[in-house]
Amino acid sequence: MIEAKKKSESEHKHIVGILVEDQPGVLTKLSGLFARRGFNIDTIIVGKTAIPLVSHIVISLYGGDRTLEQLEKQLNKLVDVVKIIDLNPERSVVREHCLVKVASSAKMREDLVNISKLHKANALDLGKDSMVIEIVGKPEKIDNFLSLMKKYGIKEVSRTGINAMQRASNGK
């Protein structure tokens, strides 16, 4: 989402991990950089790490391989950036967390709970005419689950965007 898109023939999805120091304005600097360079950010998460005052950012974006090289060069110039990690989907665990509020009459509730179980989703909260379901997995799995939920009536969706990490089985 959010930033202007540069079209090119070989565009595909990239995932980048960035370790940053918790300094005022880091997020503004980063998103300003993306906007100026025309990078098309799809999702972004910013969370804590095990190291005090260091945060971990995961960005997924569309672009060619040159786009990614440019991005890395630009990021390396930002003093607050500690480390950049290429989270190539073929060598990384790629996951997403999603909360969805679905319309559910008392009659439909059992149906929905069963479908959720089948997809290893979790009914977190039940209301009179809706329920909140949590699902975790590959982004495509979440897309599929949300498609299934459409016929019941989706009231709200909140997806984290991509969280990713280099696989342990690659020796990283």
Add this chain to the structure above:
Amino acid sequence: MIEAKKKSESEHKHIVGILVEDQPGVLTKLSGLFARRGFNIDTIIVGKTAIPLVSHIVISLYGGDRTLEQLEKQLNKLVDVVKIIDLNPERSVVREHCLVKVASSAKMREDLVNISKLHKANALDLGKDSMVIEIVGKPEKIDNFLSLMKKYGIKEVSRTGINAMQRASNGK
């Protein structure tokens, strides 16, 4: 993390949901607003919704109640903002997703898999000397799990930050 902090006596954690149109520069505008106003962003996620060209942002931040009012007024002035939702933790489901890479010799592996099961965490990927574990839950649950993992040796952590939604049982 990331933005300058204004200390006040009654500071506590707020969670805000923001629906925005997918226009170039929205994230830059938002984070610029936070930086200028001195809001202290703790975590942020930006994900897709069920509505094309509309993204959902969840921000957790520390501040007094007046801070939140100010924030909402400022956000309402941004044309790309469609809707602002107060995700008060007492009336919302509050969750987080975490990937952690833990050092694990062959000897330790069974131990780690068992501890993970006990905490409903999930060993996603096994390597020669480390494994990637996924855990989902309230942020405090993730804090606790990471404390337990410390003695094995944490190599990497990637947390999404807070994902939240108003409870269905509130009739929302």
